Amino acid sequence: MKVHLRQIPAGSTLHLEGEEDSDPLGLEEAGAEPVGPLEYSLDVGLSDGGLFATGSLAQRVRMTCVSCLEPFEREVVVDPFATQIELEGSELVDLTPEVREDIHLLLPTHPRCDQGGEKTCPAHFPAGARTTPLQTEKTARPAVWEALDQLKTPPSDGSP
Numbered sequence: 809m810k811v812h813l814r815q816i817p818a819g820s821t822l823h824l825e826g827e828e829d830s831d832p833l834g835l836e837e838a839g840a841e842p843v844g845p846l847e848y849s850l851d852v853g854l855s856d857g858g859l860f861a862t863g864s865l866a867q868r869v870r871m872t873c874v875s876c877l878e879p880f881e882r883e884v885v886v887d888p889f890a891t892q893i894e895l896e897g898s899e900l901v902d903l904t905p906e907v908r909e910d911i912h913l914l915l916p917t918h919p920r921c922d923q924g925g926e927k928t929c930p931a932h933f934p935a936g937a938r939t940t941p942l943q944t945e946k947t948a949r950p951a952v953w954e955a956l957d958q959l960k961t962p963p964s965d966g967s968p
């Protein structure tokens with residue numbers, strides 16, 4: 809995503825809107841397969857020797873659910889997108905590294921098909937099993953054992 813500085817009107821901003829090939833985003837490295845192009849809507853301007861851009865980005869991706877291992881699609885939306893780039897003398901400024909970074913930040917490390925809430929993951933058990941036993945061991949179990957011990961200890965002289 810490249811911006812020609814000479815196209816930016818002095819003291820104002822240039823509106824850029826459209827679609828761009830998502831290959832340079834390197835989404836596959838993060839386990840996400842791009843579905844369609846990157847959509848963007850940006851206002852770019854110049855200030856203090858730098859270029860700033862604000863707006864929004866959207867990229868549809870296909871990921872694999874860590875729980876049920878089924879592929880699912882998700883729209884990654886960066887809104888608001890805002891960045892500032894120091895100018896290094898070139899008339900053509902490439903926004904791709906900034907765009908790429910922001911989209912990668914929003915990609916889940918452990919994608920789940922039910923994250924958006926519009927779907928129920930068919931595999932509930934594996935995800936729950938990973939955290940719950942640790943929690944119960946630390947908190948609930950001692951109390952449970954204590955209670956069980958009291959139940960097991962009969963009163964020394966008592967009869968029911």
Ligand SMILES: [Zn+2]
Pocket residue numbers: 873874875876877878920921922929930931
């Ligand atoms: Zn799932």
